[in-house]
Amino acid sequence: MSLRPVLESDKFVVTAEVGPPKGTRMEHVLEEAKLLAPLVDGINVTDIQAAAMRLGSMAACHLIKDVGAEPVLQMVCRDRNRLALQSDLLSAWVLGIENVLCLTGDHPELGDHKGAKSVYDLDSVQLLHVARGLNEGRDMMGNELDGKPDFCLGAVVTPGANPQEMQILKLEKKVEAGAEFVQTQAVYDVGAFRDFMERLGHLQAPVLAGIVLLKSAGMARYMNANVAGVSVPDPLIKEMAEAGQKDKAAKAEGKTADHKVRTSIEIAARLIRGLKPLCRGVHIMPLGWGQHVPAVLEAAGL
């Protein structure tokens, strides 16, 4: 079952994300997927995230489906031309993958193979257009397909990007091109997100607000400095810093403590509660902290 029926229902939609390994050891991803599958409506699998070479999204999607997850194939435009993108979409469909999130993809310059040739033969709007064409039974040249997919297509947006208006203009094109749902970059400011959603008022596609678990004050500061469109407000950084100090103090006394984890869970749950009235769901990106997602959902009352 694709995400589509959930998106069409009244349910508050929850999706999560796992990242394939750099190598062939799939155990961790499969364990994380198995843990999350009963709790969420879909699990995104990143596609050579941050342009750091790793195992592919399609194979990982296929394998997490076997452990009961509903995979969302992330597909970036960086690495494949229009032939390979379309071919991979058809391949994904026959492997049982029914949801695709179309993204531009980080530039190779940001990754671990800086000299790689970047492709970007299509952009994310064009990829959505092409994927919708496949759903309708034709390739992008208009040739008829012998058997067609029926993907539920998704798009991304960065609400915190500046200027926001330009992001919204592009998002409108994505929805027009065929996006049935929207997942956002990490959100930490409910008020700013409310303003963003008000500006999107007319948009037809359901929006799932991005939640990235804060692991430490340092991570928050790093994201503020280095991740485009992400802004963690100072009070949240302070909360994480204080929790970190408590953990350090406990450790000095020879005790184990988990203030940072508990604070991270509390912040994420608080954000979700605040965002819930504003949008159709949340997309949780645990970045390796998948084991804490059940606690986040419980604390958020989901």
Place this chain on the structure above:
Amino acid sequence: MVISEPKPLEEILESLEGQDKVFLVGCTECATVCQVGGEEQVKEMAETLERHGKTVMGSVLGDPGCHLLGLKRQFREHGEEIGAADGLLIMSCGNGAQTAADATDKPVHVATNTLFVGRVARFGHYREMCSLCGECTLEQTGYICPVTRCSKGLLNGPCGGATAEGKCEVDPEMDCGWLLIYNKLKEQNRLDLLKAYVAPKDVRMHPAERTLSREGGGEA
């Protein structure tokens, strides 16, 4: 303007190994403007090569260096010097170097690396403006080229990677091309132009070797 830069001298000398008598070819146009193959640089190169034991038989500035018939004529005028040379050192762009190679039977060597088609921002500063994609979309983007100015060549708007300061994720010194487009169109109250879907480009317009023959253009 075709923008090129000089190759390192060691590389030039290596390519000229065994060729003691050299004829130099510059260009009156692009290579003069980007100071790689103008009169002055040809003179300097002659002095440098002489210092490294070469004999410079003579020189000419192609007018321009990419004009095949013109260059053939200029080479004929310097027939004696070229005839006595072991090889030619071309100090214009790759286009000029190949034109020279077709205009003489002597071996040619190139003294530059050709970089891009660009404009002269100010003397000595050049900026790539056009990627020669063959399907111009400038009309939709406020005359700022997304193929060239966006590091991903995106046609339907920006990625999410620009910094808060509006710089590209690839290079903190480089403006986000889409931000430039947005600002320009907003200023002109023409943001509506960005609402239209832009279809993928036909890359056949950008094959390995492009030619253009205009009607009435005469023989090539």
